[in-house]
Amino acid sequence: MQLGLTGKVALISGGTSGIGLAIAQMLATEGCKVAICGRDKARLDRAVAAVKSAEAKGFVADVCKPADIAALVDNVTKACGGIDIVVSNAGTHLPGRLDEITSEALQRHFQTKVLGAWELARRVVPVMKQRGGGRIIVVIGQAGKVPQANAIASTVINAAQHAFVKSLSDELAPHGILVNAVCPSRIRSPLTESLTLHNEVYYGRSLEQQESKWGAEVPLGHWGTPEDIAKAVAFLASDRAAFIVGANIDVDGGHQRSIF
């Protein structure tokens, strides 16, 4: 699809695997100069090679660390000549109930998904304002709208991300910076492959039972792919989404049982 993104600079946090890597590949196919970040240099180098674009660049950064994010935005701006699109995707899922989650794990999860997205936006907004606008897209996750006992941390943290997206979209729309969210669920990735195993143990089901149950819970009857998320992100990054602000797009085969 030609979305008019040729020459745009896109920074994707957490671009070394799964959804983030698929977003980087799709935006590169659409003609963007792509910059990705991750915490491990070797994983990052492999991911940059997998993007298959001569203009793709990798930057080591831990989004839990504000200093890393400041350096990331500076370095990408210098290397690519600016930033037009930011996809805040870095993160994971923190399974477990109240007593099973340590305060350290909870803090790290909060720092990654909420403070990480916050700091990235704070640092990139001046760059986008100088360019007369931009797009910020936050990858959230179903738990923020569909709370689950076995996912209390992700429920609270994802709900905070929804509030962040909506508030920030109000603040930045007058500057031509459009902020939106994409909510994945049941997307096959390294993250969900490890979760399936966790839930198998947690619920006492076999891996096959767990896999078929999760697939059957999706109205379309099967898991999605990281590319399904990447297509929604590419649309939100493009002029075709020029009047979409503060919205969330569920990409889940119909899985999320929420009407808002």
Ligand SMILES: NC(=O)c1ccc[n+]([C@@H]2O[C@H](COP(=O)([O-])OP(=O)(O)OC[C@H]3O[C@@H](n4cnc5c(N)ncnc54)[C@H](OP(=O)(O)O)[C@@H]3O)[C@@H](O)[C@H]2O)c1
């Ligand atoms: N897959 C789903 O169905 C699903 C459902 C709900 C929500 N999500 C959300 O979608 C996003 C992507 O998930 P995924 O399924 O693609 O998982 P994944 O394959 O595990 O990818 C996670 C990415 O985040 C990066 N990352 C994690 N912590 C980071 C940190 N502190 N600093 C920088 N990078 C960090 C990882 O890079 P390194 O490890 O190389 O640093 C990796 O590139 C996550 O935010 C996740 O919560 C996914």
